Amino acid sequence: MPEGDALHRAARRLQPLVGERVEVETPNPRAQVGRIAERLDGRRLLSVEAVGKNLLLTFEGGTVLRSHLRMNGRWSVVPRGATRRGRPWLVLRGSRLEAVQWNGPVLELHTRAIRRLGPDILTEDPDLDRMVSKLRAGEQGRALGDALLDQRLVAGIGNKWRSEALWAVELSPWRPLGETSDAQLRAVLGAAAGQMRGSLEGRRHTNRVYRRVGRPCPRCGERIVSRGQGDANRIAYWCPGCQR
Ligand SMILES: [Zn+2]
Numbered sequence: 001m002p003e004g005d006a007l008h009r010a011a012r013r014l015q016p017l018v019g020e021r022v023e024v025e026t027p028n029p030r031a032q033v034g035r036i037a038e039r040l041d042g043r044r045l046l047s048v049e050a051v052g053k054n055l056l057l058t059f060e061g062g063t064v065l066r067s068h069l070r071m072n073g074r075w076s077v078v079p080r081g082a083t084r085r086g087r088p089w090l091v092l093r094g095s096r097l098e099a100v101q102w103n104g105p106v107l108e109l110h111t112r113a114i115r116r117l118g119p120d121i122l123t124e125d126p127d128l129d130r131m132v133s134k135l136r137a138g139e140q141g142r143a144l145g146d147a148l149l150d151q152r153l154v155a156g157i158g159n160k161w162r163s164e165a166l167w168a169v170e171l172s173p174w175r176p177l178g179e180t181s182d183a184q185l186r187a188v189l190g191a192a193a194g195q196m197r198g199s200l201e202g203r204r205h206t207n208r209v210y211r212r213v214g215r216p217c218p219r220c221g222e223r224i225v226s227r228g229q230g231d232a233n234r235i236a237y238w239c240p241g242c243q244r
Pocket residue numbers: 217218219220221222239240241242243
């Protein structure tokens with residue numbers, strides 16, 4: 001599943017198209033329902049930014065295209081007119097390059113910027129205070145691991161990084177928010193931000209708990225366990241020995 005860091009890489013690859021008038025096509029019939037091509041073709045692309053797990057492309061006239069990659073979507077940037085096989089969802093063609101969105105998923109046009117997402121974990125200087133107050137504003141009986149995946153509270157953290165960040169600061173995904181101090185919230189958010197920023201910059205990360213069920217914890221030797229968590233039943237991974 002593409003997480004925030006993958007989206008930031010895609011946003012970087014698309015930057016050369018910013019400022020250009022783009023030709024827009026939606027070759028996949030399933031992508032044609034929103035008449036995106038008709039509405040965007042020939043407009044100037046003003047910006048491409050990753051916000052949480054969304055890519056927001058702003059066009060002149062104030063139209064924003066939101067792309068969410070779900071499980072299998074991806075963006076590629078290739079020379080204009082490069083041969084390809086298959087039908088991508090979206091092609092944005094500039095003078096030299098074209099951006100191609102495959103296995104699309106969510107493509108939506110908005111007339112105003114989308115701001116229901118929480119503060120982005122991957123900005124240069126993540127706003128940890130605002131994230132903490134968002135986490136505090138909701139139901140405090142909610143499990144910490146579940147809340148970290150709520151994109152309205154903090155945008156960009158996916159299953160892998162919430163598991164790895166919680167391990168790094170020795171907190172259980174099952175700990176209720178109400179029993180977690182502000183300092184502990186800041187610590188886990190800071191750990192996620194640091195790990196994800198590292199991944200974005202190409203640093204290698206060795207998983208400690210994520211997808212390591214039954215293996216010994218690298219810190220205390222207890223066996224890693226997993227269980228579905230939250231309404232979406234996303235699998236939480238943790239060490240019952242040292243994560244409290
Ligand atoms: Zn442990």
